[in-house]
Amino acid sequence: MLRVSGNAGGVFHLHEGVVVAVESAGSPGVETLLVSSGVISAQEWYAALVESVAAGSLRDALVARGSVGPAEVEAVALAALHDGAFATAAGDVEECVIDTESTDVPLLPANGIAPALLLEKVAGLLDALTVPFSPYRDRLVPGRRTPSSEERREIVAHATGRRSARDIAFATGRSLHPVTAEISRMLGEELLDIAPPATAFSFSHWGLPSLRPRAPGPGSGKELDWTTTPWPPNCGKSERTSPE
Amino acid sequence: MDYDALAAELRKVRENVAGVTDTVIAASDGIPILTDVAKNVEPSHISALAAADLGIARQAAEVVGLGALRQTVVFGSEGYMAVYSISRTALMVVLGDKGLNLGRLLHETRPAIERIGSIMTP
Numbered sequence: 001m002l003r004v005s006g007n008a009g010g011v012f013h014l015h016e017g018v019v020v021a022v023e024s025a026g027s028p029g030v031e032t033l034l035v036s037s038g039v040i041s042a043q044e045w046y047a048a049l050v051e052s053v054a055a056g057s058l059r060d061a062l063v064a065r066g067s068v069g070p071a072e073v074e075a076v077a078l079a080a081l082h083d084g085a086f087a088t089a090a091g092d093v094e095e096c097v098i099d100t101e102s103t104d105v106p107l108l109p110a111n112g113i114a115p116a117l118l119l120e121k122v123a124g125l126l127d128a129l130t131v132p133f134s135p136y137r138d139r140l141v142p143g144r145r146t147p148s149s150e151e152r153r154e155i156v157a158h159a160t161g162r163r164s165a166r167d168i169a170f171a172t173g174r175s176l177h178p179v180t181a182e183i184s185r186m187l188g189e190e191l192l193d194i195a196p197p198a199t200a201f202s203f204s205h206w207g208l209p210s211l212r213p214r215a216p217g218p219g220s221g222k223e224l225d226w227t228t229t230p231w232p233p234n235c236g237k238s239e240r241t242s243p244e
Numbered sequence: 245m246d247y248d249a250l251a252a253e254l255r256k257v258r259e260n261v262a263g264v265t266d267t268v269i270a271a272s273d274g275i276p277i278l279t280d281v282a283k284n285v286e287p288s289h290i291s292a293l294a295a296a297d298l299g300i301a302r303q304a305a306e307v308v309g310l311g312a313l314r315q316t317v318v319f320g321s322e323g324y325m326a327v328y329s330i331s332r333t334a335l336m337v338v339l340g341d342k343g344l345n346l347g348r349l350l351h352e353t354r355p356a357i358e359r360i361g362s363i364m365t366p
Contacts, residue, residue, distance in 0.1 A: 008262035009348060025262045025345035032342070042321070091262070136262055162282055166262055170341045201258070203251045204287070205278045208271070 001104065003097045007136060008166065010088030013105070018112030021077070022084030026091055026136065026166050027176040030080045030108045036173020039076070040067050058108050077110035082121065083175040087166070089122045090135050090180070125177055131187040135165035135180045139200040143190040152186060155179070159192055161199035249363045250278050253356050261352050263344030265323070268337040269330070269360065270294060277334065285339065294327045294337040302329070315350060328353055330361050 002012040008026025012019055023029060028036070035042050040062070048061040055061040059077075063070050113121075140159040147153050158168045169179040186192045254267040258280065266281040274295035279287040301316035318325040324340045326349060336357060338349060 005348075007260050007348070009345065025343050025348065028343060137259060160282065162265070166343075167265070167341065170263070170343050201251070201255050201280050203247070203254070203278060203280050205247050206276060208245065208275070208277055 001099050001102050003099055004088050004093055004095075005097070006088075006092040006094040008087050008091045009093075010084055011104070012085070012088075013109065014115075015109070015112065017114070019081065019085075019115055019118050020109035020112045021106030022081050022088065023106065024084040024087040026087030027080070027083040028170055028173060029084075030076055032170070032173050033076050033080055033175065034062075034068070039072065040065075073108070074110060077108045078113070079175060080108070081110050081113065082118070082125075083177050085118055085122045086125050086177045086180075087135075089126060090176075092136075125181075129181060129184040131184045133165075133184065133187060133194065135169075135176060135183075137164065139164050139195040140168070140183065140192050141195045141199060143186070143193045145190050147186065147191045152182070152191060155183060155186065156191065161195040162202070245277075245366075246363055247278055250360060251280070253360050253363070254278065254280050257338065257349075257352055257356055261340075261345070261349050263340045263342075264338055264349070265341055266290075266337075266339040268294070270335055270337065272298070272329075272333055272335050281339075290325075290337055290339070294325070294335055297325075298327045298329060298335050301327070315353075317346065326353075328357050330357055330364065334361075334364055336360065 001014060004010045004012070008024050010022055010024035010026070013021040013023075031045055034040050035045055040048075044065060044067060048058060048065055051064070052058040052061040055064060059070070059073050062068055062073055139162055141161045142156050142159055147156055154172060155168055158171050163171065165180045165183045166176055168183070169176045172179065183192060187194070250269060254269065257267055258264045266285050267279070268276060268281065268287055268290050269278045270276045270291035272295055274288075274292035276287040276291040279290075281287055281290070297316055297318070298313075302313045305311065305313040313329060316327050321342070323342050324338075324344050324346065326338045326340070326346070328336045328338075330336055336353070338353065340349065
């Protein structure tokens with residue numbers, strides 16, 4: 001497998017020369033895609049996970065339950081693979097390490113795609129973004145105009161100023177690439193804007209002057225330790241055990 | 245206390261780890277010190293819960309003989325709450341969605357906690 005560390009980073013699972021799965025923190029996995037799209041329920045997913053031990057694979061367990069066909073499972077696995085590769089490429093890449101010893105297996109591997117073909121596809125997806133922006137660092141707020149379609153209204157409803165395109169993809173249970181592409185178009189049409197830092201981060205504090213415990217008067221050069229403070233504190237009578 | 249320096253550290257955690265939604269620094273008795281949270285997250289509730297959570301996790305680690313506590317994580321079907329001890333007097337809470345990579349979070353938070361600890365030590 002190929003481990004790509006960074007934000008969002010990703011893990012490329014390889015088998016006999018083809019990529020069979022890509023998992024990334026930047027893109028919803030097969031579970032989210034299957035459950036959020038309503039193909040199967042969360043209960044069915046967990047039941048299939050348990051049954052996969054006896055069935056030999058999660059794919060067989062899902063198909064055996066009857067609510068989803070083999071072609072649909074393959075389509076979702078392939079969509080998650082493409083989306084994971086896009087998510088890894090759209091973020092920061094710090095290091096790539098080939099791990100030949102790992103025994104980690106993907107939950108739901110696809111039949112596979114040649115690495116060169118995957119690379120070409122992902123490069124095409126990145127180039128096709130109308131307005132370039134980061135699906136991780138750039139956070140979104142509603143723009144000057146209001147969208148007309150239901151899908152776009154849902155994206156605007158999630159654009160709280162704190163959420164990035166990746167966060168909106170997870171919040172809506174959709175793949176990262178279609179959400180990023182749609183947001184890119186919406187930025188161009190002034191339906192969304194990039195949030196200013198003051199909106200993206202909302203720091204509040206309560207003005208605590210210090211966390212230090214009560215210290216003896218100036219000049220002593222000695223401090224009280226928490227463990228030596230008598231209990232109950234402020235009881236009026238000093239019974240400190242630390243040297244004065 | 246240098247709140248700007250603390251805010252810069254919290255900002256880095258949220259910017260560098262995909263899936264982090266909210267961050268809180270609180271006193272270990274559950275009083276919030278600095279927060280960066282969405283409107284639906286109540287800082288005082290999160291701080292109080294995190295303080296209790298950390299206390300129990302620390303005691304469990306000690307009783308079971310697991311060594312020093314590094315982090316305690318609540319796994320939900322829709323996301324995570326990770327709590328870290330900054331020092332004996334403070335803690336940090338990180339909330340994340342279901343896509344959060346916990347390994348990446350630990351990798352980023354470990355040095356951040358050291359820096360936060362030294363900022364908070366006068």
